[in-house]
Amino acid sequence: MKLSEYVDHDATGLASLVRTGQVTPLQLTRLAREAHDAVNPCINAVIEFYEDAETVAGADGGHFYGVPFLRKDVGAAETNRLQECGSRLFKGCRPQTESYFFRRARDAGLRTIGRTTLPELGTSGMSESIASGITGNPWNLKRSAGGSSAGSAAAVAAGITPIAHGSDGGGSIRIPASWCGLVGLNPSRGRISGGPNKQDASFGFGREFVLCRTVRDMAAALDVFSGPHPGDPFVIVQPNRSYVAELSQPTGRLRVGVARTKWGAVDLEPEVLQAVNTVASLLEEMGHIVWDVDPPYESAERTRISLGRSTLGANSLEDAARAAGRTISADTLEPINLKLYESVRNSPRIPMGNLLEDIRRFRFHVGEAVEAYDILLTPTMPIVAPPHGGIYCTTNPTLSAVEFMEANTALYQYLGVFNVSGHPSVSLPLAHSADGLPIGLQIVGRFGDEATLVRISRDLEEACPWRHRRPKVRAA
Template sequence: MTTVELTRLARQAYDEVNPSINAVIEFYEDAETVAGADGGLFHGVPFLRKDIGATEAGRLQENGSRLFKGCRSDIDSYFFRRARAGGLRTLGRTTTPELGSTVVTESIVNGVTGNPWDLERSAGGSSGGAAAAVAAGITPIAHGSDGGGSIRIPASWCGLVGLNPSRGRISDGPSNQDTSFGRSRSFVLCRTVRDMAAALDVFSGPHPGDPFIIVQPNRSYVEELSQPTGRLLVGVARTSWGAVDLEPEVLHVVEATATLLQDMGHTVTDIEPPYEPVEYSRTYVASPTARWLDEAAQVMGRTISADTLEPVTLKRYEYGRCLPLARAWDLEEALRKLRFRVGEAIQRFDILLTPTLPKVAVRHGGIYSAMNPTISPDEYVAVDTAICQYTGVFNVTGQPSVSLPLAQSASGLPIGIQIVGRFGDEATLVRVARDLEYARPWHHRRPKIRPAHS
């Protein structure tokens, strides 16, 4: 099948399902002629870009916000240079909550993104548009980014594979290397472990200006798919790590996966929560977002107000403006202490097994939306860190972690399970994910919203 034929199939799927899920906010008018390598590992596979983070020169980059409406980037991120070299062809933009800041993809500027498995429920955030588009069959893979769970959360709720690589594995240059104190990384959402491994090969590697160069792999990640896993010591989280309790169905899947790993020959040991919830929430208190927004608004000649920012974002901006510059040290210290605390608690394990989230996909609106006019900044941080209790901590430590769609609830909603590796060891995650995909395959599961031809 030719590149143009693949593009037309993606356009057909977009026309058919996007009116229901609202995942893609722009399908490029020139999609059939976008640049990309003829070969590469992906050979012309259609791709989509999340509307925040990595950029394409000349394309709109609106960050899910009225403040940035109509803005275009003037640079290509290293990420999209590698995407083109790897044979991926980027055909459009996907939805994200304002500034990528919430676990649900809802915004004033772009509306609500629905979950293809149940349109009354969230696709997750902040890469919710990417996840919904892949789950619904518009493209088989899409760009995402993860600063606290923003790839793994929508992967869990939409039944996909979502990897957050080690800090430094994927460069966010040339303008955002090690962004957000090293917590945020760009990567993809996809359907299979093979696609995840191929994407690691396409996007991995250092660039000039990166703050450090992580240890490079011994072989390609696609080659890792044929390597033995060995015997691993697995730490299993069966208890809550935050203020939100595990739903019984989620706990059941954790226990079933632990038994499966034990049956594969691995040693399984329960672990206690490796940190206190307040330790994680402190890493969000002194966010530098306010200063960045001031600078961006000044460059664009725009004003920050209720007409340009959503209620929660505006409150957090105003709160951040009142913080003294010295609070940046508090943030650095909070991050250092959390890395040390968690590192000591889990250093003896080869991998960790946790829920990705404590619950299945939530309904639209409510406490997780940035459009909620009643919630305070402190309340928002509390609810956000509570539901991200298993994901955000590994953005701080820098360890790779992947959500795998290993089960469904009785009502048919996907349940993701997270596997966490040692820093720099994506290879072990690739092999374990391969084993679990083979033992508990998910390819036969399909959401309600799909193209007729799929």
């Protein structure tokens, strides 16, 4: 297989070639290395390609048999592999616990061959940090690849691997999926176990999954990574059939709520709104019933929850720094993360009961607001990928902690709401701007109903195919 052929296949396609003997897992790993060497100097997406990548273990079988895979450098961990969280504070740290996520990856035949960049601690939705530098967007290197799953998205878009690990606590899979032209699903709360040591992380806001190029890879990844483990706080309703099987099922007639107005302080760019209107009309042509939907929450509520969670984040950061033998200072943390930490240490503690009640009330109101719809159609982001730098980066020294949180609520206005509520949501690369930048649109499903998201995503992929679109920086 040539590199030009490798980059044209999705993960399901490559695994099929392995099963039929047309290519071997070792050959795929070497092609991933060749792709990495060709494009990574431009995009800076992979911070470590494992020296022992050619001997990495993976099951001889499984849906993704032999497919190269990359790990975001935070969240789910591999035993004794570096996990530095994009921060100088954790330089050289090696977890001693294997996450269930990577056990499932290995059992599915995936070969994890390296780790990818992210903004420090995953705090920002941009693609730069002091520790790792700037990760360029393969569609335009001067633009952000999004975050916090920045390197994973850029690597998949540029063809290093067809699928990569991501995590999403407020949009961190869907932001880079939107700006890099990928499929990015944030599953329902509880769908993917965070065990053995991070079950229902951050009140269930944070979830592990993947970034990929096709809906069939998304469906297969749901089959691979879904399922409860001992110690999980609850077991979500399990699917009636495999998610791959859902690809051959009819969608039915859906009630669709469409967000044509802004849900935060940042205005929708005209091309983003045009994309929403175009896809809403397409859904009507498919026979679905479409209504406009109002914002289901108040921005101040969302910001208050974010600030409340900062208290817990500061405590856990302190504990982690102590375990790593490090101190928290300007030498180990970027300006915004240091301000967030210091603002918590210097402010009256928010009672845990108050925070839990804020979250409960928020979930209740959002749940009531979207109950009338089978799915929602929203922009993923109100803007196309911005230039590097700016107020949304944790390297920015000009904002206070509160101003940074308010800016995040404004920009990621369609995303974090569903991390709090627990609804599944997927960004699909359904449009492009006039100057060639991807525009992702978000489909939100009912809690626990990834099956409907798989079917409607398949329909939209068939109606608005995107595989022919190519970024400017691409292996081969």
